[in-house]
Amino acid sequence: MSTYTGNRGLDINEPLLFEIGNLERTGVEIPEIEDFENALGGLERSGPIGTPGLSEPETMRHFTRLSRKNFAIDMGIFPLGSCTMKHNPRLNEKMARIPGLSDIHPLQPFSTVQGSLGVMKELADWLTGLTGMPAVALSPKAGANGELCGLMAIRAALEDTGNAREFVLIPESAHGTNPATAALCGYKVKSIPVNDKGRVDLDAFLRELDEMGETIAAIMLTNPNTCGLFESDIIKIADAVHNIGAYFYCDGANFNAIVGKIRPGDLGIDAMHINLHKTFSTPHGGGGPGSGPVVFSEALAPFVPVPYLVADGEKLSLKEALDGTDKAFGRLTAFHGQMGMYIRALSYIMSHGEDGLRQVAEDAVLNANYILEHLKDVMTPSFDGPCMHEALFDDRFLKGTGVETLDFAKAMIDEGFHPMTMYFPLVVHGAILIEPTETESKRTLDQFIAALRDLAKAAREGDVERFTKAPHLAPMKRLDETAAARNPVLRWRES
Amino acid sequence: MRYLPLTDRDRKEMLKSINAAGINDLYRDVPKEAWLNEPIGLPNHASELQVERHFQKLADQNQAAFSGPFFVGAGAYRHHVPASVDHLIQRGEFLTSYTPYQPEISQGTLQYLFEFQTQVALLTGMDVANASLYDGSTGCAEAILMAQRVTRRRQAILSGNLHGQYRDVAETVTQFTDEKMDKLEPCPENPEQDYERILRHLNKDTSCVVVQNPDVFGHIRDLTPLAEAVHEKGALLVVVVTEAVSFGALKSPGEMGADIVVGEGQSIGGGLNFGGPYLGLFATRDQFVRQMPGRLCGETVDEQGTRGYVLTLSTREQHIRREKATSNICTNSGLTALAFTIHMTLLGEKGIRALAMLNHKKACELRDTLKGIPSIEVLNKAFFNEISVKLPIPAAAVVERLAEIGILGGVPASRIFPGVDNVGNILILAATELNEESDFKALGKGLKEVLK
The missing domain is CATH 3.90.1150.10 (Aspartate Aminotransferase, domain 1)
Incomplete structure (x- = not known):
């Protein structure tokens, strides 16, 4: 049946904000200010901006109605492969909102942020412990940014030996971010042969390595892979890659399958990003924000970007400057990364512990x-x-x-x-x-x-x-x- | 385990029903030498109460922004966020949904993204905006790469008064591409000098000029003549805005001739959160839409002709174009974009203008406070809510001493421009609607004491 309003019971149509708000209405009270001599240097904004407002009750209703047009994990199974849409514990939200952790500016003196740096240290210890890899860069903003971090460290390490090389090998089953990242690092992409078991074809792969030799900078492999399978020859693959002086980047999007059971460090991986919004349940939030720390092997550890944690006894600080005193390949973001996500992930990790993970x-x-x-x-x-x-x-x-x-x-x-x-x-x-x-x-x-x-x-x-x-x-x-x-x-x- | 619904009985039944001998039978493809034969030795699970106590203990080791007079800015600003914003973004339908790949059951997310894009376009004075990037600094690097695609040129000029960490990010992200960064020296005392240097460096190979307004030292300027000069050479003007509230008071970058506007949106709807997650705003002109990075939401209709929204122009993106994509970005900042949109909806035209002017007035009070201290030189003539001063001694030491007496008194420029000679004594301070008269008094008194 049709209705007069077009609404269908609980499913209520909601126009755009721009069709219901206007330029006079507002949902906040800003104290009135007396006239004063401004120092805007004649750059005042003239004419209307055109952004309509709503009162608070209207705002609540507008966004509540919109929310009801979304499917969400809280409503039912959300089985998006490769996205790890798991329950988001609300304890994590509460922890991230403790005022003593949320109301902290990233550029306060280190002496005033020892608790926040402590969160970073604890998360770093968990991530290196769970992966069996010695170093971690926390700052990447999401998985793709983590890939960039890992591949840049690889390129920096190769350039350090005088030869950046040309190619990155990636299977066709990979996430699109892998080849896009390789391109941003100045590498050409070549595809890895896959067998009829959904895995890297080891013989063909070894032949390819033989032929291309030292033109190969790295391979990027997802493990467990995007077909949902463990790469059973992964250790042999890693050995072969290392034999030609190349590096093994692992896309860690699927870490959830092995966390606490198998350590990527034991598989011969040199760099792997961990999507905190997948394995460690920070909310996906309609498409972010994510967080993509990268763990590194001994060989790549010297090249981690700034900022990184430095401990002087009990006192923590961050190395922030690109001053040539280390081999850091650069800086991927202003400030220190997705702190709010570090707290949520750490809360999730502590709640589960090693046994629970x-x-x-x-x-x-x-x-x-x-x-x-x-x-x-x-x-x-x-x-x-x-x-x-x-x-x-x-x-x-x-x-x-x-x-x-x-x-x-x-x-x-x-x-x-x-x-x-x-x-x-x-x-x-x-x-x-x-x-x-x-x-x-x-x-x-x-x-x-x-x-x-x-x-x-x-x-x-x-x-x-x-x-x-x-x-x-x-x-x-x-x-x-x-x-x-x-x-x-x-x-x-x-x- | 409170987050795991399966009971041991379930597990047994399920394993039996799929003919698996045990759970490790399902891991049989894992090489034997990779098996962990004993625990790693990390702590075991903890109760809610234990976790809460642990984090509170960590929080107690911080000197939080609310604990005393606070003037820290330089790319992240402390503002009041209405209670309804945080309530709404925690609705499970927003918080626990994902990228709207299935538009029929994601119209909530898609419609607010469309509203977000419109608000950002209006605030920046541009034609179109995307559905957000990670933050301002990564957005800035994306803008430089986009300018290269548009102009097919390879040299970006970075203003000396662009946030030092933004400059580092731009240089890092482009280091293995053909793009070359021409980084100018900071000019804290004389922004006109920065402007003149840009004009001197501008040439036929310039892809873009990147300027920040208000700049990192708080100076504001009319970019119109610069835009004309840049366009004359066939290059693009990228304008970076790290304080989104300034859109409510200042002539928009679009009005001044910007081709790409990159913003840090944290100030609207977001907290400080020790640096993230924040919100990348990215806007440009219609003609460049297909070179934009990141997700875009567009209007369309469904099979019955009802208006609705979808992600669109995805042929620019990595999941389709792979190594030829405009960016490698996938996840963006959906939830912080929602917070921005809700806060902007509450503010409206009236609120954003009033909030911006209130911020400016507080900054004028801050200037007056600082001018009252004889050994300090205020460097700004025109500013929005942030100013820089020249101290008689290194600013980093002053900030430490102020912190000891409970005042978070700004950012030493040397923190964001490490190793740069002329900024050691420069201190950058911001004021917002949250500062009260007593804060200014305490700052004045504290500075006098520290500089005695």
Whole structure:
């Protein structure tokens, strides 16, 4: 049925702020000031800025209504593969808001911020302990920024020996950030051969190393990889890479599968970023802010960027200057990185402890395998054997049904689930990558599995409309992305 | 384990149902030599109460901004944030969602990003803004790379009065590209000199000129003539603004001829948080949209013709273009962008203007306080909410002494320009709406004592 307002019960339409606010209204009270002689040097802003305001009740309502148009982990399983959408404990939020930790300026004298530096020190100790790697750069802002940090350290180390080399080897299954980062470091990208088991083809890889030899600066490998599999030859790969004087960068996006059980340092990795917003549960917040500290091997430790922690007995400070007294490759951000995320991550890590983190990894892997096993007769897993923390399927089970991966994903929305990652990794056709994480209960998994089995059956039985017109029940129908890109409207304008 | 729903019974049942002998059976692809045979030796799990006590103990070791008179700025500013902002951003639907890959169930995030982009474009006086970057400093480096793509030239001139750490970031991020940084010397005492040097260095190979306004020493200037000179040479003008509240009082960078505006948005909706997470604002002119880094949200319609929003122009981005992308950025600053948008909504036109003028008035009071101290020279003629002074002795020592008597009295310029000769005695101080008359009095008294 249609309604007079267009609203549908709890689903209430909300216009843009610019259509309901105006230039006179405000939700704050700023003390009035008497006239005074200003020192703006004639640079006063004239004419209206054009940013409308709302009163506080209107503001609350506007954003509350908007919030209700979002799916979120708090509402249900959010199985985006490679994103590790796990529960975000609210204790972490509370800790980050302790005034004695949040109301601290990054440029206060070190003598006044010993507690904040203590947080950084404790987090650094945990990250190096859990990874078995001796050094860490905390400052990278997110995973991609961490990749940049790792690869720059590698380039700096190579330049230190007089030869920066030319190529970075990256598998086609990698996150797009990997090649983009390599390009920013002035490297050409060459792809790593992958075998039919979803892993690096060791023989072909060794041949390639042989041929290219010292033109190779580094390899970038995700482990567990983006197919959700552990790279079983990883130690041999690392040895071969080191034999030609190259370095091994590991994309640590999937650290959640092995935290507390396997240390990247024991695998021969030289640098790895850790997405605190994945493994250590700092909130994804609708797309950030993230945080991407990088751990380093002994060989790369001298090249970590500033700022880094320096301890003089009990007294902590930061080395901030690029003064040529060390081999630091530079500075990646103003100030010291995502402090608010360090606190949240440390709170999460302490809550779990080493024993709990090991359980995190095991439950994440168990949950993913539970899904894989209970769907493999109706969907098509891309590879044999158990997976790590995420289960990868392709679209063979949809062949001839008239339903594509995208349609299947949209139909999941009608069932009350957030869809999985789709069409990534690029190495399997119509990829469906499901990462449940350890914070889903067996009950949720059973319901999820039952729903997906029902959908697979419906597709097979020709109920195509259930898919191609999906979502039927979301706040919006499918949106026209082509039109959005062809004629970009990127802001509101007064008509 | 309070965050793990599986019980031991669940685990057993689940393992049995998938025919696994035990959990380690699922890890069988891991090489045997990588197995940890005993615990690493890190602490085991802790209760909420234990964790809370631990962090409170750490917090007690800090001298927080609220603990006394506070004048620290230089790229991060202490402002009042209305209570509703923090409440709203903690709604689970915002806090625990992710990048809006599925627009049908992400319209909340997408609509506020569209509103954010519009607010940033209006404040900066530009045509379009993206959905945020990490922070101002990384945004500045992105702007330089973008100017290179637009002009196909390779030399960026960095004003001497651009924040020292921003300069370091720009140099680091571009160090392995073809782009060369022409870093000018800081001119704390005479911003006109910086301006003249830029004009002297400007040439046909210049891709962009990067200036900060208000600059790191608090000076403000009309950039219009500079923009004209830069455009005459076919280069772009990148304007960096680290104090977003200044948009409410000062002629916008767009009005003065900026081609790219990079901002640190922390001042609106964000706290100090010891340096992060902050918020990168990034705006430009329509003609350069396809060279922009970062995510963009655009308007469209759904199958029934209802207006809605999607992420768009993603062919610029790494997940599609891989090594040919405009940037390697993926995650941005969604939640701090939301805080910015909510705070800006509460402020509105009226509030942002009043807040900005109040900040300026406080800075005038700060100037008057400092002028009353004979051995101090105030360096600014025109400023917004931050000023620099020249002290008779090194500023770093003065700041330490002030901290000992409970005053957080600004940033020594040597902290952000380490190793630069002419800044040792320069102290940068900011004032905001949070400063009261008693703060100024205490600062004046403290400085007199320290400089005695």
